[in-house]
Amino acid sequence: MARRLTAVGLEFTESAPLRLVFTREISAPPDVVFRALAEDITGWSEWFAAVTYARLSEDGTGREVRLKGGTRFQETIVAAKAPEVYAYRVDETNAPGVRALLEEWRLAPAGTGTRVQWTFAADGSALFRFALRLGRPGFARAFRDAVTALDRRLLAANT
Secondary structure, eight states, X not given: OOEEOOOOOTTHHHHOSEEEEEEEEXXXXXXXXXXXXXXXXXXXXXXXXXXXXXXXXTTSSEEEEEETTSOEXXXXXXXXXXXXXXXXXXXXXXXXXXXXXXXXXXXXXXXXXXXXXXXXXXXXXXXXXXXXXXXXXXXXXXXXXXXXXXXXXXXXXXX
């Protein structure tokens, strides 16, 4: 059963009770990475292994995302400032224990490539927060694998 979460803004990346932050440099330039994040929503399932389905909402202000294991999200895009930041908050989910969730992707030039920073900002029950802390290595691996796959995909598309 889907539950409504607390609506949060971009500032939640700084104030959330739990913040997981991961960074990696890839070879694709920031504008290309931004387009993949913000414009090719259906393509997420091609490079982010946990994502099985993603699409932009009909009005273009949100996303519907499904993960392996059956977790579903209805999201609102809270920032899409090319080529620097793309962020979305979860408005509805079937995930237990979560009260608020926002993900932010920050992009910065790194030589001829991009420094990608992913912030996973969350609030929820004590058990939810504990599980996320415990799962940090898995989030780190998922992020590393995802941006590596994204970089390969973008390089293949531009050759």
